[in-house]
Amino acid sequence: MDRLIERFIHYLAVERGLSQNTLESYQRDLIAYTEFLRKNGISDINQTRRANIIAYLAEMQKMGRATSTISRTLASTRAFYGFLLRDGLIDGDPTSNLESPKIEKRLPQVLSVKDVEVLLESPDLRTHTGLRDKAMLELLYASGIRVSELVSLNLEDVNLNMGFLKCYGKGAKERIIPLGGVALKMLGEYLNRARHKLVRDETELSLFVNHHGQRLTRQGFWKIIKKYAKTANIQIKITPHTLRHSFATHLLENGADLRSVQEMLGHADISTTQIYTHITKSRLKEVYAKTHPRA
Template identity: 80%
Template sequence: MDRLIERFIHYLAVERGLALNTLESYQRDLIGYVSFLERSGVTDLNQTRRANIIGFLAELQRKGRATTTISRNLASLRAFYSFLLRDSLIDVDPTANLESPKIEKRLPKVLSVKEVESLLEGPDTGTVAGGRDKAMLELLYATGIRVSELVSLNLSDVNLNMGFLKCFGKGSKERIIPLGSVALTTVSDYLLNSRGKLLRDQAEESLFLNHHGQRLSRQGFWKIIKKYAQSAQIEKEITPHTLRHSFATHLLENGADLRAVQEMLGHADISTTQIYTHLTKSRLKEVYAKAHPRA
């Protein structure tokens, strides 16, 4: 079963061009599933039935996994079994006609403009690490790119003269995003004053480096943004996606075109971007309720 998982992951990487984070997510879900099957005495995927799938999902629920996590696991299993059936490696797809758990659509948490400003003012640009952190935070808020895309940027992906960056999103789809003047200035300052002091290997192409002179990881950035959120006394829960959500919401609140925001975010389906319009509407209702004398 482990070999079949490896074969499936290779197919996703080579034929479908999925991103490394997505591949790791599929692999993690399937390894957990195979472990469950082995504990249940199942050693052949041709022996699996609908009851095995339901049992696995029920175990995830008992462990307190979120509905979104359970739904993602089922999606991983569907894709895996579809692949096995297509290649005649199994006779029956046990996930056929199995309904996904209903997921309550929750609006993403965003920061106010004032909170964003407090967060972005946190780094001490007089230090090497502060100059890097300032550039990353400004770049993230200026472009709305994903954190995985931020840490994957190479020097060649940023064109300071033309004022844009190039990044590769889900499915390795390339998109070009304009940079504002503040982001341009902070990235220029970082390249001029900080990156060279972090650099250990002249052949290193990564834009943002850690103190070892290597590409900064998502986990490394996570610690950085949590630190500045704490120092800015922001009580809202901060995630690596918070500045992305704030970027989209603030653009739409100020009259940006939905299609333009969709393109900058790299959403394949505009319905994904439309959640931010619901968010701006809910905030307008809050403002109305507080300000109108007859609300």
């Protein structure tokens, strides 16, 4: 079963072009699932039945796993069996007709415009790392790109003269995103004054590097934004996607159309983008309740 998982992950990487984070997620789900099968005396993937999968999902529920985690696990398992069936490695798909548990969509936390301003003003521009951090935060809020896309950027992906960046989202899909004046200015400051001080190898292509002069990681950025959230005394829980959510919400609140926001975020389905309209509606209700004399 381990070899079959390796084949499946290779297929997802080569044929589907999925990101490293997504590949690791699939792999973790499937390794945990096959370990469950082995504990229950199943060593051949052809021996699995619908009841085995239901039993595994039930065990996850008993362990207190979130509905979203259980749903994702079923999606990973379903994709795995679909791959095996297409390659003629199994006779039937035991996940067919299995319904995914319904997930209650949680509205993402977003920062107010004031909180964004305080957060973006937190880095110390007298230091090389402060210039880097300021450029990263401004770029995230200006473009709405994912953190994984941010740390994957190379020097060639940013065009300061034309005022845009190029990034590759899920499925290696390329998109071009315009940048505002503040983000462009800070990127220029970082490139002119700081990056060459941080880089140790002149052949390094990464746009943003750590103190070792190597590509900054998602984990590295996560530590950075948590530090500045604490400095700025941000009260809501910050996640790596907080600026992305705030970017989308603030655009819609100021009149941007949903299709344009969808394009900038890189959402394949507009229904994913529509969650931000719920946020803006809930904010309107709050404003109404606070300000209308008969609310």
